[in-house]
Amino acid sequence: MADVKKFFTKKTLIGLGLGQFLSILITSTGFTSSELAKKGINAPTSQSFLNYVFLAIIYGSIMLYQKKALKAKWYYYVILGLVDVEANFLVVKAYQYTSITSVMLLDCWSIPSVMILTWVFLKTKYRFKKITGVVVCLAGLVMVVFSDVHAGDRAGGSNPRIGDLLVIAGSTLYAISNVSEEFLVKNADRVELMSMLGLFGAIISAIQISILERNELRSIHWTAGAALPFVGFSVAMFLFYSLVPVLLKVNGSTMLNLSLLTSDMWAVLIRIFAYHEKVDWMYFTAFGAVVIGLIIYSWGEKDVVQNSADVADEDAERSKRFDEETSLGNCNPETVTGSSKTGEGSKC
Known part of the structure; x- marks a missing residue:
């Protein structure tokens, strides 16, 4: 009973609950990106642009109102903005070549990347319970690989190999971005982080759009079917970016990436209830394994x-x-x- 009380702390419950809400937000961005790809819209940088604009306007206004000086050097945020924009570009671009489940599965490459980076740069020490939790989470995803449903879904896409390479590259950049954000949110300020990331992210995105996607945007017929996924993606990303620093400050970047593993499972549940599709039983087993892994990881937090x-x-x-x-x-x-x-x- 004492161990159970230690586990059900405010910090642990916030970490688990917020982590799953972020996972659902990522699932929604995956579905909107997949829908845009099906409509032939290939503008990955443009999809993320509005999110950065929202961050710059809302958090920048708060920062100007508070009249606080920067706690971190401005060029740190330029580098972070560049890494974050390119991470989003690569992962969203991957939906043009492979399936939504493949993207979400291969995105777990960010977990070992984050653990290595936090161990090297943030001096984070992972004890046996933490490592066990990570292994159990990854084992849950291995079950998905051997599922017949996943094998059929993975076959989708015009060029899965290119898509997989794009996801792995994007996941590595996500890991760098997450660890950098964890450092900045713990040593600087959350509002400062969001406003500066939004500012430089928007500037870098605008430059990249003018070079790579200007003709693509002109060719799009802006119907409700095309505009709604764009707006939905931006709103979900804004909420995701706003809440990520909270989880990073409370539980760290490894907990964030472990929580996002369940996005693949949430995608399956949406397909079951929204599209009435049948899925293999191994998905539910995998979901349970990831949840157990998260609990083990959180239990070792103290x-x-x-x-x-x-x-x-x-x-x-x-x-x-x-x-x-x-x-x-x-x-x-x-x-x-x-x-x-x-x-x-x-x-x-």
């Missing part, structure tokens, strides 16, 4: 937090000793000697 707290305490103690030594070094030696026993005279 160990890492405690470890971080210990490191923080050690740093604080070192800083305190350093300050004391510095102040003593600035004192007059004779005064210190004279007052060491009697406690009289000037004190350092």
Whole structure:
């Protein structure tokens, strides 16, 4: 009972619940991208452009109202914006060549990438429980690979090999983006991160659109069937980007990417209830495995937090000793000697 109470903490429940809401948002962006690809619309950068504009306007207005100075260097946000724009471009572009399930499955490549990057750059320590949770989550996806339904869905697309390579490249960039956002949201400010990412993301997207997609946009017949998926994609992405920093600050980038694994499963549930399609039983087994993996990963959260707290305490103690030594070094030696026993005279 004590272990159960430790698990059902506010931090864990927020992480699991918010993670699944973000997973549903990613599923919706996948469906809208797939629908646009089916209509012959090939404008991946343009799809993400409105999202960056929304971020720049809304969070930029808040930042201007607060009149706060930047806590991080502006060129960090330029690099982050470039990486994020190209990650979105590559993954959305992949829908032109392969199926929605393949994209969501191969997107899990970001998980080992994130773990390596956080271990190297953020000094995150993953204990046995964490690694076990990740392995169980990935095992759930392996079950999907062996499902007959998935095998049939994976065959879709004009050139699955190119699509798969695009997803893997995009997932690597997503990992870099997520780890960078985790660092910035913990060391700078969430509003600053969103506004600056939106600003530079919009500028970079606009330049890329003018070079690569200007003719494509002119050829699109802007009917409701084409406009609605565009708007739906932008709204879902805006909500996703707004909530991701919250999960990154509370649970970290690995938890975010593990949570997004269930997007493939949510896509299956939507196909069942919205399109009345039949799916293989292994999908449900895989979904259960991913959920169990998330629970195992979250259960080990306290160990890492405690470890971080210990490191923080050690740093604080070192800083305190350093300050004391510095102040003593600035004192007059004779005064210190004279007052060491009697406690009289000037004190350092």
